[in-house]
Amino acid sequence: MAPVTDGDTLLLHFISTRPDGEIFEDTRSGDPVQVTLGKNQINPLFEEALIGKEPGETVTVVLPPEEAYGKFRRKLVVTIKRKKLTLDHEPVPGEFIRVEVMGKPCMVTVVDVTEKSVTIDANHPLAGETITYTITVAAILPRAG
Template identity: 80%
Template structure:
């Protein structure tokens, strides 16, 4: 079979790993993802790494924070007065809740709770981390026509 080229539709499995080796995503136990190269469905760096590969091959791509989930920004850790929040339950540290941060509706992580205030983190939980992806090519699907 010919190697992968731009425009090919592929079946892929992904394993995503944090710097400490923790796997937080692994599609190998389910159906592979179907992606078409050049259709903006996956990170362009993944596409670049896949060009020229063949079914059965695995490529490893390490993305620095700015190419993965963004740099960790301290300004996205904010303390909000409870009176400004309209929560329907008592928040718990580690829980995700929806609030407005810097004028935007965000899903945030609760960091601290007291009687008057709640401190939240609007960074993505993986912000600031270099993420390593192992991408295995299961199949190149036939082109139509």
């Protein structure tokens, strides 16, 4: 079979790992993910690494924070007065909740809860981390036409 080229539709398995080795995504226990190269469906660095590979081959891509989920931005950790929040339950540190930030709904992590305020973190939970992706080409699908 011919190797992967731009425009191919692939079936891929991903293993995503944090710097401490913790796996936070592993598609091997389920169906592979279908992506078409050149359609902005996956990180461009993944596409670049997959070109020339053949089914069964695996590549490892290490993304620094700025190429993965962004740098951790301290200004995205804010304390909000409880009276400004509309919550249907008592928030718990570590929980994801939906709040409005500058007029837009946003999923944030609860950092701290006091009687009068809630501290939230609007960074992506993986912001600031270098992430390692192990990507296996499960198959190259035939082109339509």
